[in-house]
Amino acid sequence: xxxxxxxxxxxxxxxxxxxxxxxxxxxxxxxxxxxxxxxxxxxxxxxxxxxxxxxxxxxxxxxxxxxxxxxxxxxxxxxxxxxxxxxxxxxxxxxxxxxxxxxxxxxxxxxxxxxxxxxxxxxxxxxxxxxxxxxxxxxxxxxxxxxxxxxxxxxxxxxxxxxxxxxxxxxxxxxxxxxxxxxxxxxxxxxxxxxxxxxxxxxxxxxxxxxxxxxxxxxxxxxxxxxxxxxxxxxxxxxxxxxxxxxxxxxxxxxxxxxxxxxxxxxxxxxxxxxxxxxxxxxxxxxxxxxxxxxxxxxxxxxxxxxxxxxxxxxxxxxxxxxxxxxxxxxxxxxxxxxxxxxxxxxxxxxxxxxxxxxxxxxxxxxxxxxxxxxxxxxxxxxxxxxxxxxxxxxxxxxxxxxxxxxxxxxxxxxxxxxxxxxxxxxxxxxxxxxxxxxxxxxxxxxxxxxxxxxxx
Ligand code: ARG
Numbered sequence: 001x002x003x004x005x006x007x008x009x010x011x012x013x014x015x016x017x018x019x020x021x022x023x024x025x026x027x028x029x030x031x032x033x034x035x036x037x038x039x040x041x042x043x044x045x046x047x048x049x050x051x052x053x054x055x056x057x058x059x060x061x062x063x064x065x066x067x068x069x070x071x072x073x074x075x076x077x078x079x080x081x082x083x084x085x086x087x088x089x090x091x092x093x094x095x096x097x098x099x100x101x102x103x104x105x106x107x108x109x110x111x112x113x114x115x116x117x118x119x120x121x122x123x124x125x126x127x128x129x130x131x132x133x134x135x136x137x138x139x140x141x142x143x144x145x146x147x148x149x150x151x152x153x154x155x156x157x158x159x160x161x162x163x164x165x166x167x168x169x170x171x172x173x174x175x176x177x178x179x180x181x182x183x184x185x186x187x188x189x190x191x192x193x194x195x196x197x198x199x200x201x202x203x204x205x206x207x208x209x210x211x212x213x214x215x216x217x218x219x220x221x222x223x224x225x226x227x228x229x230x231x232x233x234x235x236x237x238x239x240x241x242x243x244x245x246x247x248x249x250x251x252x253x254x255x256x257x258x259x260x261x262x263x264x265x266x267x268x269x270x271x272x273x274x275x276x277x278x279x280x281x282x283x284x285x286x287x288x289x290x291x292x293x294x295x296x297x298x299x300x301x302x303x304x305x306x307x308x309x310x311x312x313x314x315x316x317x318x319x320x321x322x323x324x325x326x327x328x329x330x331x332x333x334x335x336x337x338x339x340x341x342x343x344x345x346x347x348x349x350x351x352x353x354x355x356x357x358x359x360x361x362x363x364x365x366x367x368x369x370x371x372x373x374x375x376x377x378x379x380x381x382x383x384x385x386x387x388x389x390x391x392x393x394x395x396x397x398x399x400x401x402x403x404x405x406x407x408x409x410x411x412x413x414x415x416x417x418x419x420x421x422x423x424x425x426x427x428x429x430x431x432x433x434x435x436x437x438x439x440x441x442x443x444x445x446x447x448x449x450x451x452x453x454x455x456x457x
Pocket of ligand 1: 110317322
């Protein structure tokens, strides 16, 4: 069959070229946006007196029937069409005859595809934000349950200072709150309508771009027609926000993988979110966390592919831009798969408090507090730091920890040491003393939980 755009050419393309050129295999998922956009377009054309009101009603009714038939499964999308826009228009014209041919007045597929993609992706952002909020909820709930559970905090993956596990978890809640902000920002810039930019230069018809945009829920219209049809910043921005989100999930995954190893045993993942080995009977593998970490690379790849596709494109539309969709859809699909699994994994994760505590008791993570003790007794910090280091060295040599060194032994290092030093280096005291805003003390952890809850509202 000749193409709808047959005219200058006979529209009878080579079948390999057809397959190569077609995007319906991946853009058919935008059928709802395409149809809704067309309904708004028909209404605008009639309101502006460009087509008859009767024709517009016929078009709108026809489009509504096509939409409901696709949704019910009565109408199958014809995969031999070039793209979803051509499919809908062809189907409409088959049903309505000449009236159907009026729909494409004062628009082009170039502004149409940009419109559909913005409408599709803004919904994806809403879905993804919903999932992120659920994950933040699960993290905050765990943090609440572990406000006073102590584990070693690390720098360089070396035990550094004792912290509350709730405090550690809330660090991820903060990252995810920023992800929500980034996605909201991106949605704001995305929610600007390109329809009416037409092929590249605007149109000679007296259209009302603003009314059409408003009827489709857009906040504004693209102010330059060349930009409107060739801008894919909203895809790049979304991919960048999703890449950062995945980077956060990947770091969290890495910790969960470490924590569930026998070497750490800080957490035990639920059987429901782990897998076994086909050969090693003892294995319980954190596959969900590993897959999230692994899929992060794929989302980064989607971002890099799009940036590379766009970098050399002259204005305005070029067919290269059809390559925008698969990557951005893949990234959205990937993130939408990762988030609920991650939430389930966190929600059902058991925390091995005793192992965390035992790890915190080794590694001299209260050495900073020992130095601070001496500072409070009047020693300059550098001298206190050095002395504490020497005490740690003695403990290591003698197989002791700071808590088991006798007062007499302490006094050999400095007469400033008194019985009260033991309370000061007790791990719970060390955590409780970190009262600075954003620190690991109970009051601060509780304030953080409140902060997160307020932000979520
Ligand atoms: N399928 C195309 C895309 O996804 C639609 C726009 C085509 N426009 C054109 N003039 N060939 O980019």
